[in-house]
Amino acid sequence: MTSTTNLLSIGNDTEELYNKLQKTSNPKAYFEFEFENHMRKLLLNGKKPKELDEKSIQIGRFVAAEITRNGKQYYEFGPDRYETGVIVSVCSFVPNDMVFRVKNKIAKEHWVNENVIQCKKNSMCNIQSIVCECYQEECNDIYQYLCYLNK
Template identity: 60%
Template sequence: MSSNSGILIIGSDTCESFGKVPKTSNPKAYFEFDFEKHMQKLLLDGEKPENLNESSVGRFAATEIMRNGKQYYEFGPDSLKNGTIVSGVAFNPKDMLLRVKNRIGKEHWVNENVIQYKKDSLYFIQQIVCDALKEEEMEIYQFLKYLNKSKSKK
């Protein structure tokens, strides 16, 4: 006995489901998907942003410069220059300079965003910038946690 039942399909084969988790063997991909969904729910009431603009994400960097046998480091928004020793995503790259300034003594500053430092200090400078980026990241997450708590109380 053969069955001639049909199935109603809505949409097309190429239609993507917004809430469907893509199949993957990478567990990190599931975290990223869940995190994105959680942030959309928290910040955008579950709506997906209309257009994601990758260039709107700012970056902060430190660049190494050697002049006249002296070691200099320049800090500022990342413009993908040669000599970049560390770069990271920053909510406000211009304000990141203040975080770095708070970690380096005044005597090292040559001008607004350049320091002269001893040779072989690359790792030290990288660590300072990474710590400043982590500090900003922690403040952002604390604010998101505050928003999450205040939203769940309603």
């Protein structure tokens, strides 16, 4: 007796290869594979990520640049568009939001306009640490959100 049953195939061969780990003696490879699968389940509902379009990448850079005019020290903050005087540059999901984080850490009397402050000379280390603190806050917020998604 012959069977006339048809089987329904879900997925394709490339998906099957994508989800299987090649045998290796490197334990780090297993962690990376498991981490990638776990993040895919959390963020993409288990689907394979799409190919990245370089023009649509949301991560930008936030920069603090040092400017000296008329013997006065200024620092300008914003998305990476500065070519000279950069004292700190960090990756950020929302570079414009970083200005608000910095504004909360620096006294109002220092602000000259929306994204420029005037400070004493030799305050570069202080500005760098403030920007790094704000960057760490953003990283913590992202981590907290990922923990929330994991629950």
